[in-house]
Amino acid sequence: MFRSYVLVCGGTGCTSSNSPKVIEALENEIKAVGLQDEVKVVKTGCFGLCALGPIMIVYPEGVFYSRVKPEWIKEIVDEHLLKGRIVKKYLYQETIDGDNIKNLMHTRFYEKQTRIALHNCGVIAAEDIDEYIARGGYTALEKVLFHMQPQEVIEVVKASGLRGRGGAGFSTGMKWQFTASAEGDVKYVCCNADEGDPGAFMDRSVLEGDPHCVIEAMTIAAYAIGGSQGYVYVRAEYPIAVQRLRIALAQAREYGLLGDNIMGTGFKFDIEIRLGAGAFVCGEETALMTSIEGNRGEPRPRPPFPANKGLFAKPTLLNNVETYANITQIINNGAEWFASMGTEKSKGTKVFALGGKVVNTGLVEIPMGTPLRTVIEEIGGGCPNGKKFKAAQTGGPSGGCIPASLIDTPLDYESMAAIGSIVGSGGLIVMDEDNCMVDIAKFFLDFTVDESCGKCAPCRIGTKRIYEMLEKITSGNGTLEDIDKLEELCYQVKSASLCALGQTAPNPVLSTLNYFRDEYIAHVVDKKCPAGVCKSLLQYVIDPEKCKGCTACARQCPVGAISGTVKQPHVIDSSKCIKCGACMATCKFGAISKK
Amino acid sequence: MKTPADLAAIRVAKKHLVASRHDNMNAVRVTVGMGTCGIAAGARAVSNAFVEEIFKAGLDEKAIVVLSGCMGDCSLEPMVTVEVPGAEKVTYVKMDAAKAARVVAEHIVNNKVVTDYTK
Numbered sequence: 024m025f026r027s028y029v030l031v032c033g034g035t036g037c038t039s040s041n042s043p044k045v046i047e048a049l050e051n052e053i054k055a056v057g058l059q060d061e062v063k064v065v066k067t068g069c070f071g072l073c074a075l076g077p078i079m080i081v082y083p084e085g086v087f088y089s090r091v092k093p094e095w096i097k098e099i100v101d102e103h104l105l106k107g108r109i110v111k112k113y114l115y116q117e118t119i120d121g122d123n124i125k126n127l128m129h130t131r132f133y134e135k136q137t138r139i140a141l142h143n144c145g146v147i148a149a150e151d152i153d154e155y156i157a158r159g160g161y162t163a164l165e166k167v168l169f170h171m172q173p174q175e176v177i178e179v180v181k182a183s184g185l186r187g188r189g190g191a192g193f194s195t196g197m198k199w200q201f202t203a204s205a206e207g208d209v210k211y212v213c214c215n216a217d218e219g220d221p222g223a224f225m226d227r228s229v230l231e232g233d234p235h236c237v238i239e240a241m242t243i244a245a246y247a248i249g250g251s252q253g254y255v256y257v258r259a260e261y262p263i264a265v266q267r268l269r270i271a272l273a274q275a276r277e278y279g280l281l282g283d284n285i286m287g288t289g290f291k292f293d294i295e296i297r298l299g300a301g302a303f304v305c306g307e308e309t310a311l312m313t314s315i316e317g318n319r320g321e322p323r324p325r326p327p328f329p330a331n332k333g334l335f336a337k338p339t340l341l342n343n344v345e346t347y348a349n350i351t352q353i354i355n356n357g358a359e360w361f362a363s364m365g366t367e368k369s370k371g372t373k374v375f376a377l378g379g380k381v382v383n384t385g386l387v388e389i390p391m392g393t394p395l396r397t398v399i400e401e402i403g404g405g406c407p408n409g410k411k412f413k414a415a416q417t418g419g420p421s422g423g424c425i426p427a428s429l430i431d432t433p434l435d436y437e438s439m440a441a442i443g444s445i446v447g448s449g450g451l452i453v454m455d456e457d458n459c460m461v462d463i464a465k466f467f468l469d470f471t472v473d474e475s476c477g478k479c480a481p482c483r484i485g486t487k488r489i490y491e492m493l494e495k496i497t498s499g500n501g502t503l504e505d506i507d508k509l510e511e512l513c514y515q516v517k518s519a520s521l522c523a524l525g526q527t528a529p530n531p532v533l534s535t536l537n538y539f540r541d542e543y544i545a546h547v548v549d550k551k552c553p554a555g556v557c558k559s560l561l562q563y564v565i566d567p568e569k570c571k572g573c574t575a576c577a578r579q580c581p582v583g584a585i586s587g588t589v590k591q592p593h594v595i596d597s598s599k600c601i602k603c604g605a606c607m608a609t610c611k612f613g614a615i616s617k618k
Numbered sequence: 619m620k621t622p623a624d625l626a627a628i629r630v631a632k633k634h635l636v637a638s639r640h641d642n643m644n645a646v647r648v649t650v651g652m653g654t655c656g657i658a659a660g661a662r663a664v665s666n667a668f669v670e671e672i673f674k675a676g677l678d679e680k681a682i683v684v685l686s687g688c689m690g691d692c693s694l695e696p697m698v699t700v701e702v703p704g705a706e707k708v709t710y711v712k713m714d715a716a717k718a719a720r721v722v723a724e725h726i727v728n729n730k731v732v733t734d735y736t737k
């Protein structure tokens with residue numbers, strides 16, 4: 024029996040900020056003071072607030088220590104765990120409210136969130152099936168196996184209104200229905216954990232923090248559609264997720280929750296892991312299945328759809344990790360409960376990976392239809408350093424941007440589509456006045472050029488040509504005509520590509536053209552980058568009024584482009600300048616600016 | 619292989635592990651003084667007794683045990699306060715494990731202050 028639990032995040036984010044050392048120090052220190060029978064250290068998955076990691080929460084008080092250093096542990100154990108004196112100086116400052124210390128759930132970051140898919144993440148020990156069971160784990164599977172017919176399960180999922188969280192937003196219940204109705208001696212249940220959208224990490228966090236919820240949901244799906252074998256396709260770049268999933272699969276087998284006779288009902292299902300090499304296209308469903316089959320991961324035309332002819336040409340159900348993460352709770356709490364959250368057509372919650380120019384970066388789960396403003400300003404805490412919010416990019420390389428003027432748009436499938444963006448898999452990158460929108464479009468095209476599998480010409484060649492046109496524009500060699508050509512090519516690539524990689528790759532360009540065309544025009548007509556990002560269009564100049572002739576900049580300049588005599592204004596030779604910005608960073612008098 | 623009954627048994631046996639991992643603002647709060655004086659007078663045993671009795675009473679989601687520094691009256695240690703939301707804080711003095719069991723049974727379960735142990 025423990026009086027207190029110390030939860031430390033063992034997810035990828037906090038692990039890279041040294042949480043394993045914190046855990047080790049805690050365990051040693053707790054033993055040293057003889058508290059090992061009173062206080063238990065729990066290694067959890069992601070809490071969401073990755074920027075503040077390593078994160079440590081002490082229950083029952085629920086106090087929140089942030090950016091914990093191993094050197095602090097002795098003091099925290101001696102003071103807090105042994106004598107009950109919370110070490111305020113190490114707490115997340117927002118939780119201190121005079122003498123009162125707020126629970127982490129009452130911070131701005133968490134208060135507006137509703138955690139369904141992430142409900143166990145950062146709460147349970149990810150490697151202990153008993154903690155999952157103690158939190159109600161495997162009750163949904165039991166309910167389904169003992170009290171529901173397969174078709175009833177499908178009806179519940181349909182009625183919940185759940186839609187695929189992997190990007191396309193297709194009705195999950197309908198997909199289950201199609202797969203259940205398809206003819207086939209063998210059927211497969213697959214989980215897409217490829218998560219190729221740069222910046223998104225909700226699927227990784229679910230697997231790291233709550234692997235059993237995916238296993239349980241896949242087993243429920245198998246029962247509903249008549250599947251006997253499952254596969255989780257996860258990228259090898261997620262070693263912690265893979266490891267936790269392996270442990271969880273072994274525990275589930277040991278408990279007979281996977282295998283030949285699940286819970287003694289005679290129902291048979293098991294799951295294998297397939298590691299992907301981290302190609303974006305392998306997240307596309309047909310390419311994913313081709314890759315599981317052992318072939319090169321390339322998409323193929325649809326139809327036939329996987330529901331009829333998927334993996335090994337058998338009927339196959341494929342859902343995303345986050346989609347599965349909602350299933351057990353829909354079964355436990357009912358379709359109506361789930362459908363009561365969100366908007367008319369977008370039900371439930373969605374996890375977003377909030378990143379870029381925002382104070383609180385991390386994972387946030389909010390009811391569908393929450394305005395973008397709430398996420399950026401309240402949960403995210405706005406742009407750092409008082410900068411002005413310019414736009415948000417949603418849906419990663421397949422998505423588009425939302426300009427500041429549309430910050431009140433609700434985050435749901437319909438509203439996003441109406442303004443030319445997508446919910447996608449939930450990447451949400453915040454940009455401020457210092458971001459150049461042409462450069463952002465170029466960034467994503469650089470990614471798709473790399474990730475295009477090359478099977479079809481429109482995507483292979485088209486994305487490359489789009490990239491080159493953006494390169495021309497950002498280097499100051501573009502013309503107005505190029506902008507029109509660029510736009511036309513975008514539409515051609517969209518309509519002619521084989522799979523959604525190519526069909527959506529031009530979106531970042533089209534949406535920035537739509538909302539920030541003036542920035543493109545500034546690049547080609549005025550030969551200026553208004554945000555001051557595109558190097559070829561920049562000039563660093565020294566204001567002779569402000570320059571004191573201290574020579575600091577001249578000494579910093581790596582290419583000797585700055586000249587002048589001591590105590591006299593200096594000048595930059597723009598033919599030598601490589602625009603690294605070192606001079607501007609060094610100048611104490613604010614005399615150097617970029618134009 | 620685990621049957622539903624086995625799983626239910628795990629749920630009961632392991633519930634205490636996860637019971638406190640939420641916002642405990644509205645929980646009954648038992649605070650045990652852990653100053654040097656308290657520890658010397660046996661406060662550790664008292665806090666452990668509270669944890670155990672609360673679990674036995676099936677209240678581990680509704681009541682929590684926390685520690686504090688010296689409560690200011692070293693001759694009366696181990697001292698314990700019990701705060702039931704909406705009620706006055708009650709201070710118990712010269713506590714031990716047996717007294718803890720009675721406070722849980724009478725004060726926390728039945729909401730009747732054990733006046734025998736108050737100051």
Ligand SMILES: Cc1cc2nc3c(=O)[nH]c(=O)nc-3n(C[C@H](O)[C@H](O)[C@H](O)COP(=O)(O)O)c2cc1C
Binds near residue numbers: 195303
């Ligand atoms: C280029 C490309 C990459 C994709 N990457 C992923 C991915 O990483 N994870 C994912 O779940 N879906 C991804 N998808 C979507 C899948 O094709 C598919 O729609 C999804 O996995 C279905 O699951 P859902 O209905 O639960 O969303 C990708 C699609 C495309 C075209």
